[in-house]
Amino acid sequence: MVYQATASAPVNIACIKYWGKRDTKLILPTNDSLSVTLDQDHLRSTTTSRADPSFTKDRLWLNGTEEEIKPNGRTATCIAEMKRLRADLEAEKPNEPKLSQFYVHIASKNNFPTAAGLASSASGFAALVKSLASLYQLPSTPSELSLIARQGSGSACRSLFGGFVAWEMGSSPDGSDSLAVEIAPREHWPEIHALICVVSDDKKGTSSTSGMQRTVETSTLLQHRIKHVVPERMKVISEAIKKRDFNTFAKITMQDSNQFHAVALDTDPPIFYMNDVSRAIISLIVEYNRVSVDAGGPLKAAYTYDAGPNAVIYTLKENVKEIVELVVNYFPQANQFKDPFGLFGSDGVQGNVVTGFNTAVAKPFGVGAVKNLIHTRVGDGPRTLGPEESLLGVEGLP
Ligand code: DP6
Missing domain, CATH: 3.30.230.10 (Ribosomal Protein S5; domain 2)
Structure with missing residues (x-):
């Protein structure tokens, strides 16, 4: 047996x-x-x-x-x-x-x-x-x-x-x-999709386990976050998910990524997980959202970063194509975009930018700064x- x-x-x-x-x-x-x-x-x-x-x-x-x-x-x-x-x-x-x-x-x-x-x-x-x-x-x-x-x-x-x-x-x-x-x-x-931007990184970063322990021991901002910020955000984002309110979901997600990296910076000695490429992607998403909000629309994308430079961009399915075009415009890809949801025809990604987008918010990078783009979506539990x-x-x- x-x-x-x-x-x-x-x-x-x-x-x-x-x-x-x-x-x-x-x-x-x-x-x-x-x-x-x-x-x-x-x-x-x-x-x-x-x-x-x-x-x-x-x-x-x-x-x-x-x-x-x-x-x-x-x-x-x-x-x-x-x-x-x-x-x-x-x-x-x-x-x-x-x-x-x-x-x-x-x-x-x-x-x-x-x-x-x-x-x-x-x-x-x-x-x-x-x-x-x-x-x-x-x-x-x-x-x-x-x-x-x-x-x-x-x-x-x-x-x-x-x-x-x-x-x-x-x-x-x-x-x-x-x-x-x-x-x-x-x-x-199910319309929640994610675009993972795999950012090139040579240096060995601080592991989550040791990094967060140092933050607990040295950051006063973490104490504020624990007591006064997270409890309220948990309530608001849970409600937003229940109501499928992407605007609120995106706002809280970006704020919380920012605060996590702020407590990393508030650690002694400070910890940096994002790099210039990570920050340029933030600028692109902020400007992409501004175009929508200025036209009276909602936030359309949310960036979030863990203990490394990779960006994860949450968005609704209908916006993924625009965002891939935008990212590829600033971060040319060595390989063709793997298109699991068939968003692009035989011409592939053109690197188009949405109307009204201020292209000066970031400078274009060379091939390889973003090594790979992975398009995925919300999924099921263990099988x-x-x-x-x-x-x-x-x-x-x-
Ligand atoms: C930034 O779960 O990897 O991804 O419990 O020490 O194994 P250990 O840490 P880990 O930390 C993940 C930290 C994070 C944020 C998150 O996933 O919530």
């Missing part, structure tokens, strides 16, 4: 940023956060887990290379927590095989290159937890599984749901109420996949 399961999980990009832990071991945050789950058809992690009495230790392979599972590290914690849930189930159902006592082999891969500069820890830990939940046949809800994925990487807890997801910080010292909840499923607002998607061979090795 082979005990094995394969699952995939999506990437999520926050509109209200998680930045700061009140408990670094349990990964309990200093504020609530909220994200949009992106479509797994374009970006996902896939993980296969197998339990077998012949295995001699827990082992993990990422994109084909074996990684050490550090004792008491984040991966070890997630595996131990999942085995604990399985042991509870076995105690209730004595006829179930004792999978909780077997070691596991876990193989995981991303369908996007790590070099793309996109964080893979969120989708990676969500896929790990989901594949173990399927292997162990656990009845756990996505929120229950989010409690465990959170201990792998904070933002991973939000990848247990599709659509629009909040991570409630909770108040319990044991972390039992620090979990993800669905604000709305993707079907509620359990069939055996044909397995990443482990008959011997239980990749």
